[in-house]
Amino acid sequence: MAVGFLCLFGAVHHIYTYIQIKVCRVLTMVQEKNDGINKNMVLPPIQQNRPALSWELKIKKKLKTVPPCLGKFRPIVGQCCHQCTPDSLRKKLGQNSSLGFHNLLSVNETHTRYRGWLVRRVCCALFVSGCKVYVSPVRNRLERVCQSNRVKEAFTAEHKASEGGDSRGQINRLSPFLPLINTCIAPGLLRFVGWVMLKMLASVFGSIEVNLNHLSALHRATQEGSLLVYVHVRQSIMDCALISLVLFCCNLRVPYTVCPLQINSSFLRSILQKVGVVLLPPSALTEQDAEMDSLYAPVVTSLVRELLHEGQAISVGVSAESGQGGQWLARVRQLIKEGSVPDVSLVPVGISYDCVPKTNIQVDVGLSSVMQWLWSLLWRRPGGSVRIHLAQPFSLKEMCESGRCRVDEWLPLQDLLLPVILNRTDSLFGRRRMSWLLLSSHYASELIEPTHPERDLSIAIILHLIFSATSCMAVMSTSLVSSLLLYRHRKGVSASLLCRDVAWLTEELLFRNKDVGFGGSLVEVVHYSLCLLAPHLIIAAAPSKKDPFIVPRPSLVATLHLTLQAQIVTHTFILEVVGACAVSAMLCEVASSGVSSRVRSDGVDGDEVKGDMEFDVVLCQSELTERALQLCHLLPPGFMPPCQSSQSFALDAIDSLVRCGILIMEESPRDVPICDFWKKEGALTWTTTDDPYHSDSDCEEQDLRSYKISQPSQCPEMLFFLCSMLAGHLRALCWTTTGLDHLHTPLPEAEFAAQIHSHLCDTANKKKQHYESCSEEAAHTTVRTLIDLGVLSEERQKGGVFLGISPLFQLSENRQKLHRFISQYLYN
Known part of the structure; x- marks a missing residue:
């Protein structure tokens, strides 16, 4: 019955898709051949804000003289860390040779068991119905969570329940968390949602390419019964859907996905919770609000324990700016330490977008906003592609118990840099401690000391996964062009010179074992990238000149978009x-x-x-x-x-x-060479072998x-190109330091960050440049750095955390020293 309904619905949708494709074929001008690095990949059609036809023809005519020379090989990425997890690396579960890529959106009759005219029109529904779905029983999960020691201790601490086991008081207190505990995966609904996602994403992206190198390792890990935890860096709410869809289409276990959004609609919540989406409690708007509830952390930790006992997989997104999501990894680490879970295999996932989708859904999501967003997708043509890399799984227990992941050299940032900034003593050796990567959760309160080694180890794991997931991300063509336009050719560049730099930078990326998320000739790649970035560029194509001139728009929106796209290039270099x-x-x-x-x-x-x-x-x-x-x-x-x-x-x-x-x-x-044994002419210096104060080597100095x-005439351009990649972050620190005089402190942390963001935007607008320094991420990162540096002091009050200027930096002289220290790294 369900399959017949899907087939009927698919036939109707096929008529709409057929008409849409006919229109797209008339409008699109991008060739779909690929003769470069990856022959399996096809550039999707360009869809949004198409530029004028004149400069397109000029660019394509100009670029035809450039040969397709984007490289001859594709590096293998996503292998385990050879230092922290050598045993996992030694297993070689995955294949070392490149297996190519698979486009999830290219579903045809070959992916089904049937053939024929009707099958070609409903092949997507047949493919989804044939995908394997693992059973996810809930059964007595609520009872098991209530019987856990964590939840019992939390009830006892609150004096909300009697000392003897279950009671109605416990159930009433757990009522906000019942939907979280009862989250499950319904096979029929999962197949239907998977079919809808394939159709919907075909209207958003031109292709979704999945790296097949480590899929065999994941299949073998699943067969061996390993518990898998997928970790990605948060970029968009599409990340969660893409990971689940990839695993579903590859016949792997669909994970329970941690979603940081607050969904108001009860209808949407019920659907999402039946496809494995773990949502926030209805009373909490953000993850930090949820962590403030004394019962939330014990319940969620017990839920994670029960999910792992059931053999389920988990998908977690981590934010590098705020650290949100890291507490879930800390809970898994705590369960392994206690022995509740024997071990888990962590799988970093790198997701790269040609253009990060603007969902316009931030925190508070209602049914109307989601329906408006879905309706807007039906009237747009697909544009941009996505590249997904699933890395090789590695053992979390091996990383923690082997002692290779060391945190004994971690020091507060003010101990590392304040002596240098204030000209007191030399700098100390060590690593910066980032304790804020764990939210103020119950797990953090169990570790009373902020420098607790277990807490530092959990933070080290979070940092390692952020770095691993970022290293897996491929550099897309839009990222490469954005980096060149923003950091090397800020004042503009001709199309021919841009092509030369694209070929050079691609070779540099491949040389550093960084995968690129594009293929084809240089003509296709540059033209494709410029079409996607056209709303943020000024392209001058004079009739008398055959070489168009390209300049990034000097606006806040354009600069922030190019900066976001170019971040992965900065990570590589x-x-x-x-x-x-x-x-x-x-x-x-x-x-x-x-x-x-x-x-x-x-x-x-x-x-x-x-x-x-x-x-x-x-x-x-x-x-x-x-x-x-x-x-x-x-x-x-x-x-x-x-x-x-x-x-x-x-x-x-x-x-x-x-x-x-x-x-x-x-x-x-x-005067004397380093390795000259003749310190004096005609004489050798001898020392006794038992003299502890002398060495048998003369190289004592x-x-x-x-x-x-090297090459003073050419090197400054390359030097300034590299320095520009970090100038946005450093300039935001300088502007914030000079703007502390205008703030009336103490202020709540959220309000303080908002005022810093407003100050950065005002400064950039006055200067009419350097807009890359005034993003919200830059403001949050700057505030956190100044807190760690001791410039800002934290005061915990009933209303939350309040920030104020520390007494040491209330002196303008010390703020000037800090400004000079940071600005020395700005080349201009």
């Missing part, structure tokens, strides 16, 4: 970015101090400069490494690998500049390495 900012800081110091162009350490002063400073500067390795190390502490979470020390990361940042040709190593002139900037 973060080593070079940190090293370039360190070089820029030393060059600025040379230019401002008026000393010689040769910079050395250990008290070696240079000659006086007469006239303009030469660009031929020698930079000391120790100073460069120290500047890079200090900048590492200011990076937002997710940029640095958490299993690597800050010192090692800073050294790698300097070495990366040598590898990419910006720096060349220069030997320091010495420290090797003083220095670097010189």
